[in-house]
Amino acid sequence: MDNAKAVAVEAVAASERKMVDSLKDMVKIPAISPLSGGKGESARADMLESLISGFGIKVRRYDYVDDSKAKRSNLIATYGGAKSTLWVISHIDTVAPGDLALWDHDPFDPVEKDGKIYGRGTTDDGQSAIGSIYALKALIDAKAQPRYNFGVCLAADEEVGSEYGIKRLLKENIFGKDDLILVPDFGTSDGMSIEIAEKGVLWLRITAVGKQVHASTPDLGVNAYRAMIRLLYEIDRVLHGKYNAKNPLFSSDYSTFEMTKHEANVESTNIVPGKEVSYMDCRILPEYKIDDILNTINEAASKVGADTGAKFKVEIFNREDPAPPTKSDSKVAVELANAIKSLRNKEPKFIGIGGGTVAKHFRDENIPAAAWETCEDIAHIPNEYCKIADMVEDAKVFAYMAL
Numbered sequence: 001m002d003n004a005k006a007v008a009v010e011a012v013a014a015s016e017r018k019m020v021d022s023l024k025d026m027v028k029i030p031a032i033s034p035l036s037g038g039k040g041e042s043a044r045a046d047m048l049e050s051l052i053s054g055f056g057i058k059v060r061r062y063d064y065v066d067d068s069k070a071k072r073s074n075l076i077a078t079y080g081g082a083k084s085t086l087w088v089i090s091h092i093d094t095v096a097p098g099d100l101a102l103w104d105h106d107p108f109d110p111v112e113k114d115g116k117i118y119g120r121g122t123t124d125d126g127q128s129a130i131g132s133i134y135a136l137k138a139l140i141d142a143k144a145q146p147r148y149n150f151g152v153c154l155a156a157d158e159e160v161g162s163e164y165g166i167k168r169l170l171k172e173n174i175f176g177k178d179d180l181i182l183v184p185d186f187g188t189s190d191g192m193s194i195e196i197a198e199k200g201v202l203w204l205r206i207t208a209v210g211k212q213v214h215a216s217t218p219d220l221g222v223n224a225y226r227a228m229i230r231l232l233y234e235i236d237r238v239l240h241g242k243y244n245a246k247n248p249l250f251s252s253d254y255s256t257f258e259m260t261k262h263e264a265n266v267e268s269t270n271i272v273p274g275k276e277v278s279y280m281d282c283r284i285l286p287e288y289k290i291d292d293i294l295n296t297i298n299e300a301a302s303k304v305g306a307d308t309g310a311k312f313k314v315e316i317f318n319r320e321d322p323a324p325p326t327k328s329d330s331k332v333a334v335e336l337a338n339a340i341k342s343l344r345n346k347e348p349k350f351i352g353i354g355g356g357t358v359a360k361h362f363r364d365e366n367i368p369a370a371a372w373e374t375c376e377d378i379a380h381i382p383n384e385y386c387k388i389a390d391m392v393e394d395a396k397v398f399a400y401m402a403l
């Protein structure tokens with residue numbers, strides 16, 4: 001390891017206690033979307049802004065006011081005089097704590113135990129937010145001259161769609177096409193999986209309307225339940241047959257089309273239901289277009305509708321079109337893999353996942369983005385925690401990549 005890298009990595013290691021204290025300070029200030037009953041990120045951003053300002057650099061703040069009049073706050077800080085920037089994109093909002101009875105401690109009064117910190121938002125995405133802040137500090141303290149500027153982006157609103165976070169920031173001329181985007185908001189416990197592709201997501205509500213009658217005289221009605229069964233069977237058959245590509249990046253290496261929830265229909269066994277509502281969760285490989293899949297579903301609905309006499313309505317209530325994957329030889333993928341290999345003596349692998357990080361929004365803009373961190377799979381659960389070692393070791397990777 002060259003000297004500058006060694007100095008920065010050492011500086012990160014030396015700030016472990018401060019990182020722990022900052023993470024605790026941060027977790028104490030709730031930052032939940034008003035859509036989930038919270039007040040937004042503004043108070044938490046105040047705390048982080050003064051923390052970073054204390055390093056002697058300017059923090060740019062982007063406050064957006066949402067429909068509930070809450071301030072949704074995003075922070076940007078950069079260091080270095082290079083041409084392009086390595087951005088570490090984390091988010092400072094969290095989900096709600098859920099049922100408090102399931103927590104061993106107050107989710108907003110963090111507890112440190114056995115090398116872990118417990119509290120809401122410690123792993124998702126606190127450890128990365130704090131890690132990126134202290135990687136920045138390490139570079140400043142070391143007076144480093146990084147190959148890439150180091151950019152800390154602390155975004156709002158990730159848990160509820162990023163409308164007041166990354167989606168807005170992408171319109172502010174902050175990120176350049178040559179920048180490297182690292183999103184430490186997906187991880188594995190061994191830290192050896194670099195996510196470079198995500199499936200598209202499509203959630204559907206399908207309604208069948210028939211005619212309700214007594215079950216002894218079904219000929220007088222149209223059984224919406226039977227029509228729905230036929231439609232779902234047809235959709236299952238046609239979608240899996242037509243969109244059957246495999247992509248080895250993904251652990252489920254094909255597009256998934258799953259029937260999930262359905263709504264209760266009639267109260268009695270002797271009633272033919274006149275209405276049936278079912279739901280589907282589809283995760284679509286980047287090889288396919290969601291419009292094509294919707295066309296296929298609508299064709300099936302017309303066909304089964306004509307056969308059964310039922311009327312179908314197909315509604316979309318969540319849609320994320322798949323973005324083009326980031327190439328494994330893109331700068332961010334290569335620099336990240338090199339940093340992991342150098343610091344951990346192991347070769348990471350590139351993978352795809354079923355959707356869910358803001359890396360997608362960068363890929364949509366043709367800016368390569370990789371999602372990576374080291375963490376347990378415990379986001380959103382009660383007694384969420386992060387391992388202090390993961391926070392510190394990942395921060396070393398962030399700093400190393402810039403040098």
Ligand SMILES: [Zn+2]
Pocket residue numbers: 091124125158185379
């Ligand atoms: Zn997250």
